[in-house]
Amino acid sequence: MMDKNVFRCVECNEQATELHRDYSNGILTITICGSCQKPVDKYIEYDPVIILIDALLCKTQAFRHILFNTTLNIHWKLCVFCLLCEAYLRWSLLPGSEQSRDPADIIRYTKEWEFYGMFGLAALELAAFCTSVLLFLWLVVVHVQHRSLDFSLLLRALLLSCYGKVLVIPAVIWEHDYSPLCLSLIKLFVLTSNSQAIRVILNSSRRLSLTAVCVGLLSETCTAQVCRRLQQSVQDMLT
Ligand SMILES: [Zn+2]
Numbered sequence: 001m002m003d004k005n006v007f008r009c010v011e012c013n014e015q016a017t018e019l020h021r022d023y024s025n026g027i028l029t030i031t032i033c034g035s036c037q038k039p040v041d042k043y044i045e046y047d048p049v050i051i052l053i054d055a056l057l058c059k060t061q062a063f064r065h066i067l068f069n070t071t072l073n074i075h076w077k078l079c080v081f082c083l084l085c086e087a088y089l090r091w092s093l094l095p096g097s098e099q100s101r102d103p104a105d106i107i108r109y110t111k112e113w114e115f116y117g118m119f120g121l122a123a124l125e126l127a128a129f130c131t132s133v134l135l136f137l138w139l140v141v142v143h144v145q146h147r148s149l150d151f152s153l154l155l156r157a158l159l160l161s162c163y164g165k166v167l168v169i170p171a172v173i174w175e176h177d178y179s180p181l182c183l184s185l186i187k188l189f190v191l192t193s194n195s196q197a198i199r200v201i202l203n204s205s206r207r208l209s210l211t212a213v214c215v216g217l218l219s220e221t222c223t224a225q226v227c228r229r230l231q232q233s234v235q236d237m238l239t
Contacts, residue, residue: 008068009033009040010061013203016040019069041069055163058192063200067157075159082165083126087119089168093179094118121227125220130158132219133198133212140212141202154201161197164190191217 007016014035021029031040043051043065054062066072091114134151141149164186171182191213198209 007040008064009036009038010043010064010069011038012036013064013200019044041065044069055193058196060196060200063161063196066160067153067197067200072160073156075156078163078166079126079159082162082168083119083122085168085172086122086165087115089172089179089183090118090122091115092172121224124227125223126162128223129216129220130155133158133194133216136212136215137198137202137208140208141204147202150201154198157197157201158194161193162190164193 007019008014009016012033012035014033016031016033018031019041020031023029030042030045032038033040043054043062051062051065055066091111094111094114134154137154138149138151141147167186167189168183171179171186194216195206195209195213198204198212199206202208
């Protein structure tokens, strides 16, 4: 199922060599964890919808199942999809971009480049967030706690835990006055998921994961501010 035959118990984070045992007479039994005496991964029997609900509730067990015991490799596709949604939402909130619903409105089409700009900005902010979180954790985990850090696993966890940005789709479909509020709530949910994913991957304290997310958010906000200033000064120079 996986390259490295190492799974994790979703209850106690102990390593396990298998999730279930397949007997030759067609009987499958779920492996019991030697440490906590509970099933290593109860979710292998569960419906994906229930796993998704538990992930939405930020349950540690569901995060361990997804991040350690599955080969879910949609993080890059999910990342691009989320960025496209976010770019469209930001673009639709720009002044002047929704004044006319006429498909023949030439101004709306000439504003298309602004959409790509928003996409680039969202991608840059995400890159700043991930880079600073990884840097911060590298400093703390490797240099202070003297533990090893798997960057690719952590990046996959960070990107997968951004799945909450998909909630932007309803905000895009039902354009309304509360879009900025929705965006803030979605942001809060995504940051909570990010924090939980870091906590699960590193098996660390909640304080460390929350600090890492705050460092990431700070870096993301600074990047957004710098980009806004740059854009303003370019516009001032042109006018
Ligand atoms: Zn266990």
